[in-house]
């Protein structure tokens with residue numbers, strides 16, 4: 001069997017062995033890798049794939065989507081509002097919603113393109129100045145704006161914990177915030193910490209290098 005498929009199945013069985021009572025979606029993060037390299041996992045029947053650049057993702061996925069209509073594409077990287085239209089055209093989920101200008105652009109384009117994407121609001125829990133994500137203080141107002149004023153389907157919150165710290169406390173905080181907004185889904189956990197994230201309630205893990213190998 002293909003190595004990528006084998007690695008993927010190992011992750012799947014690690015998750016199954018946690019004996020959870022709700023399903024966890026594995027987003028195979030395929031950024032930087034060519035489609036030919038990723039394809040065995042598509043042919044294996046996996047549907048959730050993650051990318052962090054609109055242009056790269058559009059070039060990679062537009063054609064294969066047409067013949068694989070069950071594919072679900074996730075935008076997990078920073079999104080500029082001038083790329084919102086192209087993002088709406090391609091993606092099914094956006095995990096990096098974090099400001100009103102972007103939200104307005106996404107709402108406008110999905111209305112005119114007759115699409116209805118699912119969104120995670122990215123939260124900057126550690127207040128890292130260089131990192132995307134809305135601050136905890138602004139979250140509730142922003143969430144209410146998105147659902148009440150511009151009709152975005154917000155399904156949960158997303159976090160990327162600081163790289164130099166244990167992720168656990170951030171997973172816990174995100175879980176609490178998610179509950180306070182009565183949201184059902186959570187996007188947290190990567191190759192190094194997806195098991196931990198799932199134990200704290202994550203329903204969408206974003207796993208790249210453990211499936212595809214290290215990125216150059």
Ligand SMILES: *Cc1c(COP(=O)(O)O)cnc(C)c1O
Pocket residue numbers: 029031052076077160189190191192206207208209210
């Ligand atoms: C690249 C990326 C991942 C995947 O990271 P790995 O450590 O390779 O699993 C997950 N989330 C985001 C936001 C990313 O940019």
